[in-house]
Amino acid sequence: MNFSLQELKPKHIRVAGVLFLFGSLFGFFGFPRILHGQIASQLTLKQGSEMRAIWSKIPDPFSFRIYVFNVTNPMDVQRGGRPILTEAGPYFYEEFKEKINVTDHRNNDTVSFNPRDTWYFSMRKSEGLTGNEMLTIPHPALLATALTTERERPAALKILNKAIPAIFGNPASMFLTTSARNILFDGIPIYCNVTDFSSKAVCSEIKKRKDKFQQLDENIYGFSFFGMRNGTAGERFQVKRGIENIKELGQVVQFKGEKKLTIWSGDKCNNFMGTDSTIFPPFLTPNDTIAAFTPEICRSIAAYYTGSITYKGIKAYKYSADFGDASRDPDLTCFCTTPDTCFKKGLHDLTNCVGAPIVASLPHFYLADREYQTGVVGLNPTKEKHEILSIFEPMTSTPLLAHRRLQLSIALHKVDAIDLMQEVPTVIFPILWIDEGFELSEKLLSKVHVIYTAILTMNVLKWIMMALGVSLSAGSLWFRKKQTDVQSSDFPGITRKVQDVTSLEDQSRY
Template sequence: MSPVKRSSILSFIFPKAYLVRYVVDTIRRFYNLMVQSATKIKMKLPVKLGIGSSVLFVFIVLVGFVVFPKMITSKIKSMVNLKPGTEIRDMFLKIPFGLEFRVYIFNVTNPMEVQRGQAPSLKEVGPFCYEEWKEKVDVQDMEGDDTILYNAKDTFIQVMWPGCLSGTEVVTIPHPMILGMVNTVVIQKPGALTLVNKAIKSIYSNPASIFLTAKANDILFDGVIINCDVKDFAGKAICSQLKEAPTLRHVSENELAFALLAPKNATPGKRIKAARGVNNFKDVGRILEYDGVDKIDVWPTDECNAIRGTDGTIFPPLLSEEEGLVSFAPDLCRSLVAEFQQKTKYDGIPVRKYSATLGDMSKNEDEKCYCPTPETCLKKGIMDLYKCIGVPIYVSLPHFYETHESYLKGVKGLRPDKSKHEIIILFEGMTGGPVYAKKRLQFNMPLQANPKVDIFNNFTESVLPIFWVEEGVELNNTFTKPLKDLFKIQKIVKITTWTVLLGSLLGLSAAGYLFFKESGTADITPVHKVHPSDSRKTISTVSGNNLEGIDNHAMTKTDTD
């Protein structure tokens, strides 16, 4: 199925402008029939006009404000589900275009000064650009409970869009393996730090600092070599554990390679069970189970362990603004809620703008379950993923946007910018489709002194950014045209409805005016002038009776009396 065909999700709801023409023709035929009926029974013009306008008013109210909107919502409800054979399902299982994936690395420009206790000075290098192809594999339908099972897989292909870097650029970052290993042992088994200190010297040839200098491509996907051809006990002990790590690639018997994003590339994730939305359109895409369970076991409360929302590639249609966009992020072991910000337009389509943050576990009672310990919470806008992935990596928005100012003050060179660093979704609420989205996250590692590890002696405590990523989509005209056609038809029907409604009201007003004008016209009998010769037969214009048998004598007498 071609992308163009897939994009026509809504194009056949109302084929071309036939529906509008049908409504107008129906109104015209109905009106003509009403006029002909009124003519046959010889009604006066005001009555004909009044009846016609009244019927037309009722008809257009029913069609324009009741029938037509219900036709749209009914059609959308029946279409937006993941039942086999639907185009929505095809797009859900494999997005027919690559998402834009950009990576920015923070180059540390003063590594040796940082070793001596100075604040890190950073320079952003990037973007390094990739197409991200999303698909679901090992798909299985469960007809009984209207669900679908799948594994999500993302594949990255490097591209050279305008402004993108080649990846051969050399950068300096804190060594993720050294810093990550020390921070993890501090949490899990502080008594083993002496062993770790010896292993670092053995495996990394007695390094002078914790920093790694390498090509961007090696750091991100190709891999940086770890030499495990060591003979000492400490080195062998650590290397034996490293060889069992699923995220490291085995280059040879004694050589391993690590890369920041390689473990995610073309690797199916854990099994997901989601609702198809056939029985209830509000459930479409909602994740019911992750890795075989209906709630995770990471955080201390049921609320934070709850699996809520979709996987972010689909949302239910006809959502209200207050409901927000809820998605479950396995990499963060939590659900995120994008909240409504404002109404706007995208490519001429009325949409809603939503935005999300990581909250504030230090103040928000509902988020305190994400604190590293019940007594220690990170400040606003930052989250520790240790309980989620087993390594103390801190996640935030890029350049510490929307985080506590202390994190920004701990390093030099960051410049938070709302337009560049916020999480944003432009969402068409009627059909439930994101038309524009930028998901941005920054990955950091805590840096603090530790006297038991030689190269950790003099650090000034800070949170050190390593890199940040942007996953984006901007639908072009091929995919927005069906939405624009739908809104165009709605606009035409709306204009037609209000025009006919106004016309019927004017008709009623005209009918009322003509009716009362005719009702106020009376037939008056002319008054004849009385002559003396007609005195015996005078016509009374009051009673209308002839006064006969009264002679002049009687009248004279009466006057005298």
């Protein structure tokens, strides 16, 4: 507006008022509403949309780092000693995530799919490791078979004890020394090409679960932690598309055709909470939780707001998660296998989930009860390396950075009927841990920057318009007051002239 203060008129006051009202009403109400509508329309899983394409096949790989705990004193542990561990890793894999067999269900605004994860080893990013390093770990297949048999069919333990030499390669202890590659993906052999009665009886049970193993040769199966999942379709999900209600975006409504799990002892543990972890509803506030259902551990986990940060120039929220304390929290006790076998803080029993006494926790038992941290030698839990961390842009709920960290251990104790387990200690024995990381690419980050810049620009403009409106109004009022004051200062002279005229008129009458 190109005028001086002396030129301010009532119409300028009206203009100032319009500026103030427009800045406040549009800045605080109109723009956010328009922006929310635009964001919501862009984020739905509508067929043919850009978001649907990214969600169906995430364009950039995740970083998948695996660390294996190498046992340095296996024979001491075999005789009841305390395990001493060293950490080998990272074994770095690029993990590509996609969804296959995608089907829309318009009647309830959902879409169903099978997730498929594919891993490729990167020697360059593995810090000199090749995957051929020989490592010693508790024999996962042997111990899982023994401990599961003890729990489900204790009368069959003697048969298993006789079969162990033939099936597991005549082991001298409960430990296995093999390459990292075999442990992680290629497979540890289980020999079911046997003829003796005991071995055939055990192998008949193994064959009933052959979908859990790799086929290495005829009647030779392989056990690995990730080999069976590599490049294969996972169990089927059904999630909300968010078209009818954006706050339901990605919410899991079915898994394996069921509306809830049946493996835990209570609805709170069996109900699906959150998304499948690849998309989240927008418009986060610090009071919101970020929840996701993870099939590998048969449960949902909620992450909680821990603070605000600026990440690469974008205001963002930090979230963190842990396993809680099922032994004390009444909402988590339904995860316990039995009321008498509930682990203390920081552990999640996967026995009902995977059919073996495997235990999930944060790496190095971070945030877990000290009993587990001191049960073995060689752990060093730290927040920076071992917490579950996510950083989100709150308007779009875009994950800018994430680290999903998980440790797998085995709940070890002696079994008198098994020769190799008669003296072993009772301990939660760490085997390996993973760090599944994600950082938004610069290409996708630039799209978030566009939205963030629009928000910042509008925030600045609304205050400028409101400040200008207030300034113009104040200036107009001040100038009008000055004019009034000037006119008032002339009133005495005018009054005297009027009185003089009146006096003359009166005199002329006489």
